[in-house]
Amino acid sequence: MSATSGGGKLKENPTLKPKIEKVVVNVSVGKSGDPLEKAMRILEELTGQKPCVRIAKKTIRDFGIRKMEPIACLVTLRGGRAKEFLRRTLQAVDNRIPKTSFDKHGNFSFGIKEHIDISGTRYSPELGIIGMDISTILERPGYRVKRRRRAKSGIGSKHLLTPNEAESFIRDEFSVEFT
Numbered sequence: 089m090s091a092t093s094g095g096g097k098l099k100e101n102p103t104l105k106p107k108i109e110k111v112v113v114n115v116s117v118g119k120s121g122d123p124l125e126k127a128m129r130i131l132e133e134l135t136g137q138k139p140c141v142r143i144a145k146k147t148i149r150d151f152g153i154r155k156m157e158p159i160a161c162l163v164t165l166r167g168g169r170a171k172e173f174l175r176r177t178l179q180a181v182d183n184r185i186p187k188t189s190f191d192k193h194g195n196f197s198f199g200i201k202e203h204i205d206i207s208g209t210r211y212s213p214e215l216g217i218i219g220m221d222i223s224t225i226l227e228r229p230g231y232r233v234k235r236r237r238r239a240k241s242g243i244g245s246k247h248l249l250t251p252n253e254a255e256s257f258i259r260d261e262f263s264v265e266f267t
Contacts, residue, residue, distance in 0.1 A: 120157050
């Protein structure tokens, strides 16, 4: 039995094609109050979703951080919103990512120093300028078996996403260059 299509070319296996599971946008302000509120408003304008507040896990006197104090906010994007936001943020860094940004599972992260570099964003003097970290989680179809509640199972070693496959997917999908 051959895996050929009408033209005689080999068909690509759809379960091996990587996809974007989620994009997490994190803004760490380091203190609660007005700076955190401004960061949350900026993040909501950029993503179209309400940010979730994160609290400090321990007290760090040198930085003036107390345990249980809200110090950061984040948004998790999935589906079309994730893809569109990732496209806009990659343009903000000139479609260049260091190869060291990829982990051993094919996920990658990068930072943006000023949110006004993202296309379609205007500077607002009352909100100021913030930086953010963008983490992208890639996976293949079939990864659900390790997260589901019933009959949980591991992912086979041949089905795991490698950094090289993730790089080629990002290069083809978003025209990204690696430094």
